[in-house]
Amino acid sequence: MKIHSLILAAAAAATVFATPAMARPAAFVKVTDLQLTTAEGQAELQKRLNKAAHKVCLYDSRGQLNTPAQESACFRQTRKDVQVLVAELTSKEKLGG
Template identity: 40%
Template sequence: MIKTIFIPALAGLAVLAAPTAALANTAQDTVTVRVSAADLDLTSDAGAAELQKRIRAATFKACLYDAKGQVTPADVQFSCVRESSKEARPQVAQKIASARFGG
């Protein structure tokens, strides 16, 4: 299962690809979730925290169901969330740094 999270950048679109470890021998599905940061001031701690909160919520939601709309097993959900979050972290940090320090 692969989860992709899109975060609109200040100028353009930043893409967060978040692969997840699904059950062995299972076909991979792709889910795309859009997370808006347009209304956030990422130069502030509160804005950065809100972006992190939105990404966490979107990741949980995206990992809850498989491509057929069935609830995924708990171990797959936890793995999906963990891997998606791990993959997104550096890209989110880069987005916040770009807002704060230019780039």
């Protein structure tokens, strides 16, 4: 795959915490070393995405520690949103874009 990196942005954080879009926490997930056409590569990608989602959802945009409920809600929404992003990027790669 030609996908060099995925940006995991906590899109839900802006809604949940009413912060501006520019202040959203983000993490970069390296995928260049993964063979995403294999089950092992896809499983490792999911593990990395989970780790990154936990990282971006731990704190709010002001650097304040989120409550467990806020972190959990952010994590669920972020993983849901990133699954859509991964599907879009994967389909574009398959189409040669």
